[in-house]
Each structure stands twice: as C-alpha cells, then as structure tokens.
Amino acid sequence: MSTVIDKRPSTLRGARLPKWSPYAIAAGSAAVAIGVGTAADLASRVQWGLIAGLLFIISTYVIAARVEGRRQAKDRIATCLVWVAFLLAVVPLVSLIWVTVERGVKVLDVYFLTHSMGVVADTEVGGGIYAAIIGSLEQVGLATLIGAPIGVLTAIYLVEYGRGNLSRAITFFVDVMTGIPSIVAGLFILSLMLMWDMQPFGFAGSLALAILMMPVIVRSTEEMLKLVPNELREASLALGVPKWRTILKVVLPTSIGGITTGIMLAVARIAGETAPVLLLVFGNPFINNNPFEGAQASLPLYIYQQYANSAGSGAAYDRAWAASLTLIAFVMILNLVARGIARWKAPKTGR
C-alpha cells in the first residue's frame, strides 16, 4: 500500500483506495482469523467470526487512515457498521420466517384445517385448528364491524368538521390509544365482565379487539381523507350539494381505496392479538359457532395453548408451528392485498 502514497496523483481528489480493497481486507482478515482460530484451538466458530470482524474493522481503519486520511477512514467504518447492523437484524427475521415455514408445513394439510382438537390430548398426534379458525374469524369480524365504522366516522369528524379543543383532544387521545398494551384493553373488558359476573365468550374478545383497532383506523383514514384534493369538495359544495352528501358521494369514494387498506391493516394487526383473547375468550377445544355464548377458540390463543400446555410434546409443537404458519399466511395475505388495493385505488392528486 505504501507505493500508493508515494505516487500520489496530482488531482484535486485525495488518494483513494482501489474499489477491490474492502474485499481484499475482508479475505485477509478471514484468513488471519482462521489461522488464529486453528492455532489457538478455539472451538466456537462464533469466536472466529468475531476475530475476523474485529480484524476487518481495525485494518480497514488503519489502511484507510494511512492512504485516504482519518475522515475517510471514519466514513468507511460507519459504512461497515451500518451494513453489519443490517445483516445482524436480518438473521433473526429470516430465521423466524424460515423456521415457521419449515416446521409448519409438517402437519399443515386439509385435515388439520378442517378438524378441531375435540378430545385429542395435547400430547397426541392429530386434531386441527378448525374451531380456532372459526373463533378467530368471528371475533375479528365482529371487532371490525364495531371498530371500522366508529374509526372512519371519527376520522371524518377530525378532517371534515374538526376544529378547536374537541378535535385536538380526540387527536391526542387517539395517538395515545394506539399505544395501549393489548392486555390492558383485555383487562378493561374483564373489569366490565366482573361487574356483571359474566363467563368468557367470544364477543367480549371482539370488544377488546375493537378498542385496539379503532385508533389505528382513525389514523390511517385521517391520512387518506387529507389526501383528497380540496377542489373536489369545493366543486361539489359550489353546486349546492349539502356537506354530508359531499362527504358521502365525493370524499369517501375518492379515498375508499386508502380507507379499505387501513381497515385491512388494522384487521391484520388484531388477528394476531393473543393477550385479550386469553383473558376474555378462554379457548375451547370444541367447535363453538356462537360468539355470544360460551368459551371460544382462537388461532393465536391456540398457538399459545399448544405451546404452554403440551409439556414439550413434539406433536403439540408441530401443531403450534402449523397454526403459526396459518396465522402468518393470513396476516401476510391481508397485508399484501391491502397494499395492492392502496396502489390500485390511490387517489389521483394533481398532475
């Protein structure tokens, strides 16, 4: 490297390391790490990797500082660290998806989707998630029926009518509400149920899920309504159309794609909530189609119970992974469809 310093080209730019230098340094530090590792007989490959990484960062800094100057060297270190952080984060996330798919497909078939646990013991092979799917669909569906209209109407109030203290208070508390832990929403409904001495049932879970859903819908709908160009509203009002018909016939149709997306993302979020369902719906190995009476099953709760009650049985873990895969697939499909709708129906704002 010293030759590069001696024959410094007389341009305005300082000397630069050649483009291949990071690869060369990486290969060099990997080789040294392997050498040190075998020489010192370090068992753990993780330690080899750590040595290699440390060597790479130090030698990059030293070499770059010699050739390009300290500032460039710091820049290179920052680049390294940012890449390392990215790769570090990718590992668990990839592992999560990979493991869920790999273990989930083992028992995931039509039988699994169309049968319930019934009298199948937790440690036995067999059973399925039919009751859980029914329960989840009913609870999430009812929650959406309650949460979506209230959320959309609140957003309409904030954007179309809201002035002054009331709307400011609503905006602030909607923001704060987004952060309510799901278990607190569950406890709130539980405190109501304790008042009237009620037993767990599906609709109670729906109420808690609706509480979690509303602020999310308000937020996203608000953003979408703000995207509707004011000219449209003004044109409609100028023609003498009442404000409420303007909102129903002009504003909402223009933003309906975005609103749908927001609702679907909110549905995807609550579909995976376990804590409130655990407190309020309780779980049930048998099919219960009535969300207003008796304990129901639910997909996220099923995963938890298969994990927690199985005492390390392989069959139950397999079922838990398969149910996780089903849940992730459901949530991801909702997400993808929602984003597709958003792109397809995006309001045409200006040219």
Add this chain to the structure above:
Amino acid sequence: MDISTQDTKTPPPSPQPSAAEQKRAAHGATRPGDRIFLGLSRGSGILLLALMAAIAVFLTYRASLAISKDDANFLTAFEWNTGVVPPRFGIAVLAFGTIVSSIVAMVIAVPIAVAIALFLTHYAPRKLSGPIAYVIDLLAAVPSIVYGLWGALILVPNMTGLFGWLDTYFGWTGIFSWEGGAPRSMLTVGILLAIMILPIITNVSREVFRQVPQMHEEAALALGATRWEVIRMSVLPFGRSGVISASMLGLGRALGETMAVATVLSPDFLIHGSLLNPGGGTFAQNIASKFGEATEFGRDALIASGLVLFVITLLVNGAARAIIARRKEYSGANA
C-alpha cells in the same frame, strides 16, 4: 387540523371564506342530513374519548377493590399471593422486570434500528432499499405470539453459547454472571423484544430521515463532507427528535408485550442482579400466566397491576407524541 390551509394543492387565488362563514359551514349544519351526519361523526369521536376515560375509571375502580384488601405494600412487596388470607401482593418485582427487559431491548434495538434506517435511506443500493423497506413493513405485522413461539423454541436453545461466553469474560461485572440454568432470563427476553420492536423504530426513523431537507445534505456534500459527516452533521441533528419519539413508541410496545415474555421467561418473584439467571417477571407476563388460576379477587389484583402498566405506557406514549407534535410545528416548511 385545518386542512383547507394545510393542503398544498389549494390554488392560491381561491378566496378564503371568512371565519364566520367557515364556522357556519363547520358547525351550523342547517339541513337535517347535515345535522345527523355531524352528530354521528362527532358522536363517535366523543365515544373514543369516553372509552379512554372508561378504561381509566373501571381499571381504577377494580384496582381499588383489590389494593384496599392488600396486606402487604402494593408498591414494594416481593410476592404475589392473592389466594391466601389475608392476601399479600406487590408490584416491585414486576416493575423492575418490565423496566429492565425494556431497557435491554432499547439498548439493543435503537442503535441497530437507526443504523438500518440510515442503511435504507443513505447506504443501500436504490434498487434494494424499496423491497427491504417493504419486508420490514411486513415483519412489523408478524403476530407477537409467533415471535414468542420462535423465541421459546429457537432463540432460547441458541442462547446457551452466548450466555457461557458472557459469563466467562464479563461474569465479574455481576450483571452477566450465570449459574447455568436454562437461558430463559431477562437478557433473552430483552433480545426477543428488541427483535420485535426493531421494525417499528426502523420505520418511523426512516420516515424522519427521508424528510431531511435535500439542501442540507447537498450543502454538506458540496463542502467536501464524507457520507458519514453528512449523516452526522445534517441527518442526525434533523432526525434526533424523530428518533427519540420512534424509540419511545418502541418502548411503549416493549413495556406492554405479553405473549413473547410469557413464553420465554421462567418467572419467579425475586429481583435478580444478573440478567442471565432466569427469574423476575413483567406486568403483562404476570397477568397472562397468573390469570388462569386466579379467583375473582386475584383477577382484581391483576387488574391493579395492569392499571400501573396502563399509566406507564400512557406516560411514555404521551411523551413520544408530544415530541412528534412539537417537531411538526417547527419543521412545518419542510423544504
């Protein structure tokens, strides 16, 4: 939220209605249809406020039923025995565990999330950054119970090596000493929580970094700054409050996370000095695992601990939102 003045698409020559007219248009709904619609939408807004108030009131009421019969000090007792007479329970261990696990999660997640946000906005090849951001969005949607299952069955067995290493080299600090139990401890919980809150912190920080005025960055580049210097001098100062509020949103999630902690941690009611030895507990985890066998009084006691969690998350989220709101004001003219 006065959208008629904020909307950039409004053509400048359009005459603004007078304040009185605006007020009439907004509130003086004359037609029955208008009145009904305004009533409905305002009603649901008020319903949301009422709901928040109801949550606070009902939790406080049930909590007071439990705390008034508590034989131990609710804030400082190291036990949770609601079934005995007289009942003795306290939240000291839960508060400690909740705070410790969240701090561990924040210490790990915030630097990495900020680095990923920088990676996406400033380092990644443009073709890659779109899809990666998309994948991170999707990961934010993975249900927490799946993270919990993954944490308990995959992460925990793989932590043994790291725990041994930490114990060998950093055991002398006390924080990292390990007695060799299963690694179902606060450190594992913290790492899992960090993985879970990474997407939300990354997403919010990325949005903020993207809003950094192009002019600032170009000016720094024109003065000969390296990429890192651009980030340090123009991106990070501009984005600092955004990153803080993003972190607090992540903190809010970590504080209230239930299932991931309940599946990974093996709890007890002691405060442990070491992050590596199993034990301790968090508010949400304690509620989920004690709920099954709790009597009605036991449930009230759990509601009391939930109330404390509610207040803590309320404060954290309120602070985060206040920071975001303040930032919006002074950067109103985003160049």
